Amino acid sequence: MDLLIAVGALCFLMFVAYRGFSVILFAPVAALGAVLLTDPGAVPATFTSLFMDKMVGFAKLYFPVFLLGAVFGKVIELSGFSKSIVAWVVGIVGSERAMLAIVLVCAVLTYGGVSLFVVVFAAYPFAVEMFRAGNIPKRLIPGTIALGAFSFTMDSLPYSPQIQNIIPTTYFKTTSGAAPILGILGGIFILILGISYLEWRRRQAIAAGEGYGEGHINEPPPVDTHHLAPAFIAFLPLIVVFVVNILLGGFKPFFDGLIEHVYGANYDLKLAMDHTIATPVAPIRAVWAVMGALLAGIFTVFIFAFGKLKDTFAEGSKAAVGGALLASMNTASEYGFGAVIAALPGFLAIKEALRAIPNPLVNEAITVTTLAGITGSASGGMSIALAAMSTEFIKAANAVGIPMEVLHRVASMASGGMDTLPHNGAVITLLAVCGLTHRVSYRDIFAVTVIKTMAVFFVIGFYYATGLY
Structure with missing residues (x-):
């Protein structure tokens, strides 16, 4: 019965997320409902404490x-x-390689620190123009954007500033550049298989006589590419984010970051107080590094585009803050939910079942990607898994000599595996922006999901075969 309660709470959260209800509201409902069925008197204390x-x-x-x-x-x-x-990317790659161009565009923006949702809106109008010119079915646009924005640059490549690559740093005391060899190989694996799949789908459509199609909705107006900033200036903020992230966080094993050099492992905050506040720096130096990098990127944009931003930043920043609040509170609610579920008697049975998987990396990968799939969120699923099981993962890894950097990369990549199931918020947004439905276009997004999940086990196999990370 205890096991059914824990599984039922997870299924309930998946159902409400799929139906479009707020996770912020229903994560505590699901968690406390499970507590109510287990120990009714513990509900208030569980909620607060x-x-x-x-x-x-x-x-x-x-x-x-x-x-x-x-x-x-x-x-x-x-x-x-x-x-x-x-x-610029479209011009370099060429309009005849529409799919590759859009994938690279999304990858560059995502790896440069631009949020996934902004990337969708930025890439979509160009994708429409290129797919229409190449007579490629519009239904393939969502899968193409998903490959570029939701996969290898989000969580595989080292030093990605996306949150999916930052969360593991606080558990494993790593940097965002953890296990660069595994991350780069995993990224190449996803890119090659993903592009091959999309090109196969394009050739299928051509053989069947299918073109871009007519009667589509949400068709954007032609993109005005006049009066754009020079490409080298536009790329500069992305480069600044990447470089500052490395300088602050370090490039192991070659040099320690500035944060570690200045603050060491701990910092005692005194100011004018009559006591000190101890701040352990090691678990959060990667968070500080990416914060500093993003601040530097924002300032760089202002330096070169102040004229455009001075009249639009006030309203634009309100939208950005609203989006950040929603995204962070969604994930934080799922994190709280995971902590409650992990404290239930039924979760002990789940832990024991997972312990039956002897390999710690496979265990971690299955746990993280399963919970990411259930919640429909890479960051949410990983947060639940690491909140509940990180101690076990670390203990098992230490027992067989697996470095924490490898645990970090596997957790990060696994979070971006089965997260893009139909109820994923980014998937729903992508399809809405493109004016397409799950029935028409989700098949290709799911194929990208499978490739991402396969990549996790590919890098695990490579690590065991070579010992390189």
Whole structure:
């Protein structure tokens, strides 16, 4: 019965997320409902001392990253730099390679720190023009954008500033550049298989005589590429984010980051207080590094595009803050939910079942990607898994000599595996922007999902075969 209660709470949260209800509202409902069925008297204390404590703790750590990432994406959009970047990449790759061009556009923006949702809006108008010119079915656009924005640059490549690559750093005391060899190989695996799949789908459509199609909705007007900023200026903020992230966080094993050099492993905050506040720096240096990098990127955009931003930033920043609040609170609620479920008697049975998987990396990958699939959120599923099981993962890894960097990369990549099931918020947004339905276009998004999941086990196999990470 205890096991059914824990599984039922997870299924309930998946159902309400799929139906479009707010996770912020229903995550505590699902968690406390499970507690009510287990120990009714424990509900108030569980809410205050466990759910809210974990939820607030998550927001304390990661809300600045969500906020700065949203603001950075917004100023890149308002400045017109995103259009410049897209137009430059399309011009270099060529309109005859529409799919590859859009994948690379999305990858560059995502790896540069632009939020996934901003990337969707930035890439879609160009994708429509190129697919229409190449007579490629519009139904393939969502899968193409998903491959570029929701996969290898989100969580595979080292030093990605996306939250899915930042969350593991606080558990494993790593940097965002953890296990670069595994990350790069995983990214190449996803890119090659993904592009091959999309090209196969394009050739299928051509053989069947299918073209772009008619009667589509949400068709954007032609993209105006006049009066765009030079490409080298538009790329500069993305480069600044990447470089500052490395300088602050370090490039192991070659040099320690500035944060570690200045603050060491701990910092005692005194100011004018009559006591000191101890701040362990090691678990959060990667968070500080990406915050500093995003701030530097925002300032860079302002330096080169102040004229455009001075009249639009006030309203644009409100939208960015609203989006950051929603995204961070959604994930924080799922984190609190995971902490409650992990404390239930029924979860002990789940832990024991997972312990039956002897390999710690496979265990971690299955746990993280399963919970990401259930919640429909890479960051949410990973947060639940690491909140509940990170101690076990670390203990098992230490027992067989697996470095924490490898645990980080596997967790990060696994979070971006089965997360893009039909109820995923980014998938729903992508299809809505494209004016397409799950029935028409989800098949290709799911194929990308399968490739992402396969990549996790590919890098695990490579690590065991070579010992390289």
